[in-house]
Amino acid sequence: MQFRLEKRREPSRLMSYITPFAAVLLTMVLGTVIFSLIGYDGLGAVREIFLTPLTNSYKWQDLGIKAAPLIIIGTGLSIAYRANVWNIGAEGQYVIGGLAGTGIALLTYGMTGWWILPLMVLAGILGGMAYAAIPAFLRTRLNVNEILTSLMLTYASVQLIYYLIRAPWKDPMGMGFPQTRLFSEAARLPTIIPGTIVHLGVPIAVIVGIVAWFIMTRSVFGYRMRVVGAAPHAARYGGFSENKTIWLAMLVSGGLAGLAGVLEVAGPFQRMVPGFPTNYGFTAIIVAFLGRLNPLGVIVAGVVLAITFVGGEVAQTTIGLPNAATGIFQAMMLFFLLAGDILIKYRLRRVSPQPSVGAA
Amino acid sequence: MTLSRRTFVKVGGAALAMPLLGSRAFAQLEKIKIGFIYVGSINDNGYNYAHNQGRLYVEEQLGDKVETVYVENVPEGPDCERVLRELAQQGCNLIFATSFGFGDSVVKVAPQFPDIAFEHATGYMSGPNIGLYNARFYEGRAVCGTIAGHMSKTGKAGYIGSFPIPEVVMGINSFVLAARKVNPEFTIKPVYISTWNDPAKEADAARAMIDQGIDIVAQHTDGPAALQVAAERGIVGGFGQGADMSAFAPDTQLTAIIDHWGPHYLASAEAVLAGTWAPGNTWEGLKEDVVQMGPYGAKVPEDVRAAADEVKNGQIDGSFHIFTGPIKDNTGTERVAAGVTMTDAELLSMDWYVEGVEQPA
Numbered sequence: 001m002q003f004r005l006e007k008r009r010e011p012s013r014l015m016s017y018i019t020p021f022a023a024v025l026l027t028m029v030l031g032t033v034i035f036s037l038i039g040y041d042g043l044g045a046v047r048e049i050f051l052t053p054l055t056n057s058y059k060w061q062d063l064g065i066k067a068a069p070l071i072i073i074g075t076g077l078s079i080a081y082r083a084n085v086w087n088i089g090a091e092g093q094y095v096i097g098g099l100a101g102t103g104i105a106l107l108t109y110g111m112t113g114w115w116i117l118p119l120m121v122l123a124g125i126l127g128g129m130a131y132a133a134i135p136a137f138l139r140t141r142l143n144v145n146e147i148l149t150s151l152m153l154t155y156a157s158v159q160l161i162y163y164l165i166r167a168p169w170k171d172p173m174g175m176g177f178p179q180t181r182l183f184s185e186a187a188r189l190p191t192i193i194p195g196t197i198v199h200l201g202v203p204i205a206v207i208v209g210i211v212a213w214f215i216m217t218r219s220v221f222g223y224r225m226r227v228v229g230a231a232p233h234a235a236r237y238g239g240f241s242e243n244k245t246i247w248l249a250m251l252v253s254g255g256l257a258g259l260a261g262v263l264e265v266a267g268p269f270q271r272m273v274p275g276f277p278t279n280y281g282f283t284a285i286i287v288a289f290l291g292r293l294n295p296l297g298v299i300v301a302g303v304v305l306a307i308t309f310v311g312g313e314v315a316q317t318t319i320g321l322p323n324a325a326t327g328i329f330q331a332m333m334l335f336f337l338l339a340g341d342i343l344i345k346y347r348l349r350r351v352s353p354q355p356s357v358g359a360a
Numbered sequence: 361m362t363l364s365r366r367t368f369v370k371v372g373g374a375a376l377a378m379p380l381l382g383s384r385a386f387a388q389l390e391k392i393k394i395g396f397i398y399v400g401s402i403n404d405n406g407y408n409y410a411h412n413q414g415r416l417y418v419e420e421q422l423g424d425k426v427e428t429v430y431v432e433n434v435p436e437g438p439d440c441e442r443v444l445r446e447l448a449q450q451g452c453n454l455i456f457a458t459s460f461g462f463g464d465s466v467v468k469v470a471p472q473f474p475d476i477a478f479e480h481a482t483g484y485m486s487g488p489n490i491g492l493y494n495a496r497f498y499e500g501r502a503v504c505g506t507i508a509g510h511m512s513k514t515g516k517a518g519y520i521g522s523f524p525i526p527e528v529v530m531g532i533n534s535f536v537l538a539a540r541k542v543n544p545e546f547t548i549k550p551v552y553i554s555t556w557n558d559p560a561k562e563a564d565a566a567r568a569m570i571d572q573g574i575d576i577v578a579q580h581t582d583g584p585a586a587l588q589v590a591a592e593r594g595i596v597g598g599f600g601q602g603a604d605m606s607a608f609a610p611d612t613q614l615t616a617i618i619d620h621w622g623p624h625y626l627a628s629a630e631a632v633l634a635g636t637w638a639p640g641n642t643w644e645g646l647k648e649d650v651v652q653m654g655p656y657g658a659k660v661p662e663d664v665r666a667a668a669d670e671v672k673n674g675q676i677d678g679s680f681h682i683f684t685g686p687i688k689d690n691t692g693t694e695r696v697a698a699g700v701t702m703t704d705a706e707l708l709s710m711d712w713y714v715e716g717v718e719q720p721a
Contacts, residue, residue, distance in 0.1 A: 058449055062442045162554045166524075175484055176711045177460070177525045178554070197441070268438030274523070274554050275436040275461060313443055316431045317450055323401070323433040 005346040012344050019340035020290055020297070024050075024304065027332040035325070044319050049311035049329060052318075059314075061196040063306045065268060068205035069094070069260040069280045071302035074287035075212045075295045076256030082216070082293050083225040084232070085249035089135065089150025090257040091281025092157035093128040097258025098265040099161060100127030102180060102272040105187035105265075106169060116186040121262055128258015129251045131157065136250035140243040146250070158277055165272055179273040189267035201263035205302070208256065212295035225249065257281060286334050305330065388635035392454060394418065394625075395447030396430040397440065399459035400557035400582045406602035407556065407582040408432065410619035411458045411481075413603070417622030418629050426629060436461025444469040448476050454632045456625065457481065459556065460525060466490055477637045479628060482527055484708065486639055493624055496645030497527070498534035498707070499675045500617030501578075502682040503653055504599045505535035506671045507614050508576045509542030510664040511596050518569030519550040520562055520579035520586050524720070526710045528580045534682045535578060536716045538671060549574060550713075550720045559585035570595055576614075584608040597659060604654040615668070616654030624650060643704065647676045683707060688715040 028046045036042030053059040073090045080087045087093075100123040108116045134153060138144040162178065171181040189199040216222035228235040228245045236242065260280065265272060287305050291297030312326030394415070402412040415428050429450065431443045440462045447455050448469070454477045457466045463483040470478045470490045479491040486492050508517050519535065521528045532550050539546040549569055553561045562585040566577050570593050577598040579586045584605040590598040591609035600606065600616025624642065631637040644650040653672055656665050674680025685696030690713045696702055702710075713719065 058445075062445075065438070066442075166552075175526055175709060176523075176529065178523055268441070271464075273437060273461070273464075278435050278437060278439065310442070313431055313446055317395070317429040317446060320429075323431070 002351050004349050004351050005342070006349045008345055008347050012347070015340075015344045016292060019343060020292060020301070020337060023290070023333055023336035023340055026336045027329060030332060031329055034328075035321070040321055041319050045315050045321050045325065048315040048318055048321075049308055049326070051311075052314045053307045053310040059310055061193075061198045062310045063303060064198050064202040066309050067302040067306035068201045069264050070284050070287045070305055071205040071299050072201075072208050072260040072263070073253075073257045073281055073284035074291060074298040074302055075209050076253035077284055077288040078291060078293040078295055078298050079212060079216065079225055080249035080253040081288055082229045083245050083249045084229045085246050085253075086147045087132065087135070087150050087250055087253045088147050088285070089132070089152075089154045089281070090253060090284055091277060091279060092150070092154035093131045093254040093257035094261035094264070094281045095154070095157040095161060095277050096131040097124035097128040097261030098269075098272065098276055099157075099164065099261075100124050100258065101262030101265050102164075102169070102183075105183040106180060108184075108187060109181070110184055112184075112186045114186075117189070117266065120187060120266055121259065124258045124262025125255045126258070128261060129255040131258070132250040132254020133247075136247050139250075140246055146246070150250075154277075154281070161272065161276060162274060165274065169272065171271070180271045182271045183266065187266060188270050189263060197268070199263075199267040201260075201267050204259075204263065206299060208259070209295045209299040216295060221248070257284075283330075286330060290333065290337055304333075308333075389453060389633050391425050391427070392422070392629055392633050393427045393429070393450070393452045394629060395450070395452035395455040396428065397434045397443050397447070397455070397457050397459075397462065398430060398432045399434060399436060399461065401432050402430070404557055404583045404602075405605055405608065406584060406600075407619065408458070408602075410602045411456070411621055414619075414621030414625045418625045421622075421626050422629060422633075425633065434462075438465070440465035441469055444478075445472070448473045452476060454479070454628060454637070456628075457483075460523075460527070477628070477632050477639075486641060489639060491628070491637075491639035492641045493628075494527070494643045495619055495621075495650045496643060497617060497619075497651060498530045498682065499645040499672075500651050500653060501531045501534040502538040502675065503668050503672050504578060504615060504617065505538030506542060506668050507599075507656075507660060507664055508535065508578070509539035509546050510667060511614065511660070512539075512543070512546065512576045513596065514573050514575045515543055515545050515547065516574045517546070517548045517576040517578060518566065518572075518574040519548050520565045520569075520577070520581055521550050521552045521720075522556045522581050523554065524552055524711075526708055529713065530683075530707050530710045531580055532717060533710065533714045536714055537682050537687065540716050542667070547716050547718060549718045552720055553581065555581070557582040559583050562586045563589045566590060567593070587612055597657060600654055606654065606657070611658060613654070614657045614660050618652040618654055620650055620652050623648070645675065646672060647678070689713060690715055690717050690719060 032042040032046050035045045053063055077090055101120040104120040104123045135146040135149040138149050139146045165178045165180055169180045171179050191199050224240050228240055283305055287298055287301045291301035308326055308329050315321040396415050398408040400408040402408055419428055434440050434443050444465055456479050458481045460482045463485050466478050466480045467485050470487055474489055478489055479493055482494050483492055519532050536548045551565045553565055562581050566586040566589040575596040577586050577590045579601050587598045587605050587609040591612040597612045597614040600613050602619050604616045604618055606613045681701045683702040685700045686698040687696035689695050
């Protein structure tokens with residue numbers, strides 16, 4: 001029996017929905033095998049990583065706050081990637097968004113007022129946009145590849161944190177530790193469910209995903225993004241300027257990354273610390289692809305990635321799985337997803353071996 | 361019944377608890393579950409490795425009366441909060457948060473679990489169920505500095521720091537003060553890399569400083585990367601930090617500062633078992649065996665070993681304290697008068713550098 005890959009006449013919709021689930025399932029199966037082979041309780045590992053965070057209601061709040069930034073950034077990236085604009089520097093835009101919000105929080109330190117938090121959020125979004133504007137400018141004016149510039153600007157943004165929290169923004173009470181002071185009450189994101197740590201950022205993430213889905217499927221903007229990505233020639237013929245699309249894609253993805261940054265610093269962190277960049281911007285790339293570049297899919301994918309983070313810690317404490325296991329599971333998921341993509345354009349077909357001529 | 365070490369501990373613990381029965385918020389326990397969170401990997405062969413050795417020490421000593429769990433590579437931020445709650449929810453009676461940056465999270469989570477004992481290493485924020493523990497690493501630094509003063513040919517050392525917090529600043533100062541007692545021209549160049557554990561950054565910093573003429577490297581980060589660079593570049597040497605790192609640079613490690621947390625962890629575990637745990641604030645060093653010195657490297661000549669031993673033993677018997685005046689800061693102002701020894705409180709808030717330290721950027 002032989003198999004052959006055969007090109008489909010048109011990409012399979014069914015496959016594009018099935019492969020993300022298949023990728024998660026395959027990850028679980030292979031994860032069980034691999035960790036059993038190296039001497040851990042493989043089945044237990046998969047159970048603790050993928051199921052415990054879902055079955056233990058105490059973990060839901062953790063999933064929510066871990067998924068929120070992934071969903072917000074992932075949504076922005078899914079829009080940009082749809083238009084074939086490869087913003088890899090969401091981490092940097094997230095950092096600048098967080099710093100912009102921190103700036104407002106420190107300027108208004110000790111003040112009260114409902115306007116402080118919205119102002120911080122606005123500053124965060126604008127900060128992320130401004131930082132994404134640099135690669136957009138370089139790409140549209142000088143034709144510099146945005147993958148490199150956006151990625152490298154991430155490292156610059158981290159150095160900016162270090163500079164700010166070591167000197168001008170240093171906490172006067174921090175025993176010399178490079179961090180800002182704790183924000184005053186008015187600059188902290190409120191928790192929305194009493195007795196938990198679920199903050200306002202969680203519903204905002206879901207709303208961002210839904211609104212983005214609506215815009216992408218029902219508006220001219222969404223149409224433009226999809227057409228430019230899917231059929232650049234047709235888009236140019238139809239009058240959509242490529243440069244304008246790049247600008248829109250970078251600003252939207254940068255602005256959303258900035259939003260995630262300011263929500264994160266005002267919510268869980270409540271001050272700027274050197275540990276603020278925690279790779280949400282990079283993990284969100286996996287989220288965007290696992291969600292099939294569809295904002296609704298991104299919401300689900302954000303939760304799946306949050307599960308692996310939270311579950312990874314559960315597995316460490318309950319069955320002594322090393323921390324690196326979480327990374328292995330996440331990488332396997334992306335690997336299977338990308339490998340599975342071939343089934344969207346190709347089909348697997350069984351072929352009977354050709355009888356060789358003249359053998360009879 | 362045979363009197364094993366274990367039953368001995370059990371009986372001893374019970375006896376200790378007797379007079380206190382009913383007077384404490386913490387109940388006596390049959391068995392204890394201890395959680396540890398580490399900022400890096402237990403395989404870093406340095407700081408986190410040493411904490412994990414402490415965990416294993418407790419397991420070995422208490423046997424089936426203890427169960428331990430740990431979570432490694434926990435970022436210093438909200439993720440730490442989640443891990444603390446996870447450990448609390450899994451029934452840990454005692455939780456050790458082993459890095460400075462976990463402080464905020466411990467302070468947030470501990471009040472939600474008043475029955476659990478929390479201990480935060482190297483921090484400064486305590487609470488009704490938050491104890492603090494630290495080690496006098498600076499005592500080991502004084503021994504390293506003595507060796508550096510003798511052996512450096514250029515009279516310049518590099519120092520890779522994580523963050524300019526008092527713990528790190530006092531380590532640098534102790535090192536330089538000791539080195540300048542031997543070579544009054546000795547200077548040090550600190551570089552802060554804003555992380556506890558990033559071998560690539562540690563190695564880069566070491567390379568850059570070697571290019572600028574240092575021939576001794578010391579570090580207050582978690583791994584052996586700087587030592588490996590020192591070996592590769594063939595400079596005079598460096599020091600292990602947190603653990604004996606001689607396996608990584610056998611000819612280059614001159615000695616090592618070894619964190620020996622086991623006895624402290626055991627004492628806390630026994631106190632929780634006995635129901636006598638109360639938030640403490642311990643700061644122990646060479647004398648209490650919480651800080652140990654590694655073996656001298658083959659390169660270190662006899663007379664230098666003797667000088668280093670003298671500094672070490674002086675700190676153990678209390679006759680020598682590295683922070684005894686006169687001490688000038690690096691702008692030339694006298695900060696500590698002759699014959700005066702700095703207090704612990706002064707050390708724990710130290711934010712200035714002594715003479716011989718190049719002001720870091």
